[in-house]
Amino acid sequence: MTDRPPPEVVGRARERALLAAAADPRRTGGTVTVLAGEPGSGKSTLLDEVVAASSRRCLRTAGVESEAVLPFVAVADLLMPLLEHVEGLPDVQREALEIALALRAGTVGSPLAVCAAALGTFASAADTDPLLVVVDDFPWIDAPSQQVLMFVARRLEPERIALLLSVRSEVPVDPGVWRLPTIELGPLSADESRALVAALPVRASPRVVETIVERCAGNPLAVVEIARAAGPDLLVPDDAAAPALPPGSALERTWSAAIDALPESSRTALAVLAHSRTACRVQLEPVFRDLGLGVEDLAPAERRRLVQRDGEEVCLRHGLLRPLIAARTSHALRRRVLDGLARHAPPDLAVWYLAEAGEPPDDELAGRLVDAAHTARQRAGLLAAARTWARAADFTADPGLRAERLLAAATDASMSGGGAEAVRWCERALAERDDVLFAADVEVVRTRTLSWLDPARAVDHALRTADAVLPHDPRRAARLYGETVMPLTMMARLRETETVADQARALDVGDIVILADLCHTYVLVGRRDEAHPLLDDLLLRADGADLLWDAPALATGAQAAVYLERFDDGRRLVEPVATTARQAGAPLVLAFSLAVRSEVDWWAGRWPSAYADVTECVAWADELGQASSKAFGLSLQARIEAVRGDAESCRAHADEAMRLAAPLGVESLLSYATGALGAGALAAGDVAAATAHLERARRQFDEHGARCLPAVPFAGDLVDATARAGDRTAAEAAVAWVAANAERTGSAYAEAIAARGRGLLADDLDAAEGWFAAAHRAHERFAAPYEKARTTLAHAEVRRRWRRPGAARPLLLGAEAAFAGLGAHPWTERTRNELAATGHRASVEAADDTVSLEVLTPQEFQIARGVAEGLSNVEVSAALFVSRKTVEAHLTKVYRKLGVRSRTELAAEFTRRRDTEGPP
Numbered sequence: 001m002t003d004r005p006p007p008e009v010v011g012r013a014r015e016r017a018l019l020a021a022a023a024d025p026r027r028t029g030g031t032v033t034v035l036a037g038e039p040g041s042g043k044s045t046l047l048d049e050v051v052a053a054s055s056r057r058c059l060r061t062a063g064v065e066s067e068a069v070l071p072f073v074a075v076a077d078l079l080m081p082l083l084e085h086v087e088g089l090p091d092v093q094r095e096a097l098e099i100a101l102a103l104r105a106g107t108v109g110s111p112l113a114v115c116a117a118a119l120g121t122f123a124s125a126a127d128t129d130p131l132l133v134v135v136d137d138f139p140w141i142d143a144p145s146q147q148v149l150m151f152v153a154r155r156l157e158p159e160r161i162a163l164l165l166s167v168r169s170e171v172p173v174d175p176g177v178w179r180l181p182t183i184e185l186g187p188l189s190a191d192e193s194r195a196l197v198a199a200l201p202v203r204a205s206p207r208v209v210e211t212i213v214e215r216c217a218g219n220p221l222a223v224v225e226i227a228r229a230a231g232p233d234l235l236v237p238d239d240a241a242a243p244a245l246p247p248g249s250a251l252e253r254t255w256s257a258a259i260d261a262l263p264e265s266s267r268t269a270l271a272v273l274a275h276s277r278t279a280c281r282v283q284l285e286p287v288f289r290d291l292g293l294g295v296e297d298l299a300p301a302e303r304r305r306l307v308q309r310d311g312e313e314v315c316l317r318h319g320l321l322r323p324l325i326a327a328r329t330s331h332a333l334r335r336r337v338l339d340g341l342a343r344h345a346p347p348d349l350a351v352w353y354l355a356e357a358g359e360p361p362d363d364e365l366a367g368r369l370v371d372a373a374h375t376a377r378q379r380a381g382l383l384a385a386a387r388t389w390a391r392a393a394d395f396t397a398d399p400g401l402r403a404e405r406l407l408a409a410a411t412d413a414s415m416s417g418g419g420a421e422a423v424r425w426c427e428r429a430l431a432e433r434d435d436v437l438f439a440a441d442v443e444v445v446r447t448r449t450l451s452w453l454d455p456a457r458a459v460d461h462a463l464r465t466a467d468a469v470l471p472h473d474p475r476r477a478a479r480l481y482g483e484t485v486m487p488l489t490m491m492a493r494l495r496e497t498e499t500v501a502d503q504a505r506a507l508d509v510g511d512i513v514i515l516a517d518l519c520h521t522y523v524l525v526g527r528r529d530e531a532h533p534l535l536d537d538l539l540l541r542a543d544g545a546d547l548l549w550d551a552p553a554l555a556t557g558a559q560a561a562v563y564l565e566r567f568d569d570g571r572r573l574v575e576p577v578a579t580t581a582r583q584a585g586a587p588l589v590l591a592f593s594l595a596v597r598s599e600v601d602w603w604a605g606r607w608p609s610a611y612a613d614v615t616e617c618v619a620w621a622d623e624l625g626q627a628s629s630k631a632f633g634l635s636l637q638a639r640i641e642a643v644r645g646d647a648e649s650c651r652a653h654a655d656e657a658m659r660l661a662a663p664l665g666v667e668s669l670l671s672y673a674t675g676a677l678g679a680g681a682l683a684a685g686d687v688a689a690a691t692a693h694l695e696r697a698r699r700q701f702d703e704h705g706a707r708c709l710p711a712v713p714f715a716g717d718l719v720d721a722t723a724r725a726g727d728r729t730a731a732e733a734a735v736a737w738v739a740a741n742a743e744r745t746g747s748a749y750a751e752a753i754a755a756r757g758r759g760l761l762a763d764d765l766d767a768a769e770g771w772f773a774a775a776h777r778a779h780e781r782f783a784a785p786y787e788k789a790r791t792t793l794a795h796a797e798v799r800r801r802w803r804r805p806g807a808a809r810p811l812l813l814g815a816e817a818a819f820a821g822l823g824a825h826p827w828t829e830r831t832r833n834e835l836a837a838t839g840h841r842a843s844v845e846a847a848d849d850t851v852s853l854e855v856l857t858p859q860e861f862q863i864a865r866g867v868a869e870g871l872s873n874v875e876v877s878a879a880l881f882v883s884r885k886t887v888e889a890h891l892t893k894v895y896r897k898l899g900v901r902s903r904t905e906l907a908a909e910f911t912r913r914r915d916t917e918g919p920p
Helices: 013-022 043-053 073-085 091-100 111-128 143-153 175-179 190-199 206-216 220-230 250-260 264-275 281-290 295-303 321-327 331-343 347-357 363-378 382-394 399-416 419-432 436-450 455-469 474-483 485-490 494-507 512-524 528-542 551-563 567-584 587-604 607-624 627-644 647-664 668-683 687-703 715-724 728-745 748-761 765-779 785-801 805-822 825-837 858-868 873-880 884-898 903-916
Strands: 031-037 057-062 131-136 161-168 182-185 307-310 313-316
Touching: 013 031, 013 043, 013 161, 013 182, 031 043, 043 057, 043 131, 043 161, 057 073, 073 091, 073 111, 073 131, 073 143, 091 111, 111 131, 111 143, 111 161, 143 161, 190 206, 190 220, 206 220, 206 607, 220 250, 250 321, 264 281, 264 295, 264 313, 264 321, 264 331, 281 295, 281 313, 281 331, 295 307, 313 321, 331 347, 347 363, 347 382, 363 382, 363 399, 382 399, 382 419, 399 419, 399 436, 399 587, 419 436, 436 455, 436 474, 455 474, 455 485, 474 485, 474 494, 474 512, 485 494, 485 512, 485 551, 485 668, 494 512, 512 528, 512 551, 528 551, 528 567, 551 567, 551 587, 567 587, 587 607, 587 627, 607 627, 607 858, 627 647, 627 668, 627 825, 647 668, 668 687, 668 715, 687 715, 687 728, 715 728, 715 748, 715 785, 728 748, 748 765, 748 785, 765 785, 785 805, 785 825, 805 825, 858 873, 858 884, 858 903, 873 884, 884 903
Parallel strands: 031 161, 031 182, 057 131, 131 161
Antiparallel strands: 307 313
């Protein structure tokens, strides 16, 4: 038996079951199985698993190309441990076998005698212990050993022997092998490839995982070797650093040898495929003709499984082959191939082939690349446009014009989520052109990009540049002051934020960015009376805004509208931003807009929608390496999970948010995450832990200089927790704190919470009823069904405490319906307990009426919402950046969960359920 540890295997369930059955020690007869697959398909790993799991005595060898010329090497590996069984063989067979194994001098007279001796030896040994005989890379063992093993394989039926042979699909082998029972290892599915990445000790963003899945084409060894070479992180910012096979890896050596063994015409044809951006055979044929080739010249590469055909398409089997082939293509041939591809390609593609072949500077080519960049922008390919602008800059002779094109590249990259590229191109642009006004324009892009990557650095650059440009152009200076508002707010430097906002306002208030930033700042520091007219002005200008470039400002304005308790205005501002960002493929803008839309839906009581949006926000932030954006999203996730009763997820997400925020100095998120922990503890009934978390959140909130309680809505939890803890002094202090904020800011939320707290603490029922009436009036001024239900529950609890169960019961029924509709499970249960205490007997409702959209996963919800809005599967897949098959698979689950059978039924049912989410 081998000492190898059992390997971890992903997928291959059918193949593994077949191999396990073939090697089952309970079988009374013999079996032979051929395991076939391309290099890296996992043959050796599956054999390792069988060996590790088998109780049979195992004999194992593997073919080594360099030893294939030595006769009987593989047979010797297998039979030397069985020499005790050779003694009982007939003399002729024993002598022939001993000569073959170099145990005695002489010449092997009859190969048949060696074959029979080998079979006899295996059979004798199997009489004592069932055998498992494993031969890896069978085509590369020596020819005499192949002959012996084929002889044995055809005669195993009566023996207790399981023979496993692995072969490479592209390596020629004795045709008799293919007449044996064969298991063909195809590529892993996309889901299995993703699972393999997840099982490795690496951290990879979703976009990188998809790149690996696509390039490795289901080859597990390719996935593993890339991960091992990359180390613990697989965060790939752009195609230049995209996953590739490490030099000297097993798969790289195997494929390189296969490429080098091809005829020259086949290597030339491969070079065309490696440099082409199309797989269409009709488009490639004229390129082949120009080079004196035909598609048939790919046949040798196809036999070696380097190339595959699918209808009218012909392409490399793996994207990882592209750099290997390109590295083996001479400069002269590469130029000929690219020129040929350019001659027969559409103009926007031809210019890229010319750029790959060309030598800068070349202003004519640069101009053609600029045209291609404009085309890419019009087709909403922001990242493609960014890279085209950058390539145009490479070929531009004039430094000033080159700087402008680099700025255009950085602008598009910033919106598309290419943060590292955007910053790099900004810095290149600044190095090309010494102009303070141009530097201010560059700094706007760099600040906006760095705000989510390194907020302190963003502020430092922006303020220094704003001070420098102020004497020359106050409007540009104002814009830069405005751009620092978001990173300063993230770092909870609100007093400094207010000062900078006032500077910007003194210079210029006509810019949409400045309007949004001023509004956001003033509402956070409690200057709500000044924030409202700024929001009104922003809403008037929003229709004329650029929904991509002005997207951060509109989303910031939408967030300010939420904090001003103007939720409809918030949705009006953020909805078109989210839609446009999705259509344009601008994930950074999309992530922030989804987070803001989630905040709107949180207050509106549409929690499944809010959770789906913030989950997607977190995924994008993770993919883009935006730690602060991810931390913000995780805090919002934790808040929803807290009130839904998912305590474990709430703690995990809140803790991760704080862990991510701390190194970046994003102090503002501490009170978000701590407040979520307090809400979770309160929902779970742990009043002491809730009070500790919420008091800490209040201290953080005050230390940061914040004055806007709706921005971090933990005030209701704080009042509730302290009141229920029985510490009247702490409860009164909490209520006084909220009441002071309500008086200072005029916030309806703060007013409702303060009145609710006073109702809970009232010394008589009449006083309590007065305070609850005030709370209900405050709730009428802002649509927040969850907080309204909390007030209704508190009101009912006080009535029951004062022995008015009949008066409490209608309130409790309303609160129960509201909490159940929201999916606030702990609060629903708490309300039902109160109802039971009033003597109310719950009725059993129909199952259909209890099904909520909460049963859908976030991605299922997004897909269902897209279908409900009338999108086709293809349109939904494009909108959510997933494959059509993913949409179809999730849609099937949505149908089953919601009990519908068609798209029409889904649209009607989804709309009905969505519209009835929350309290009736």
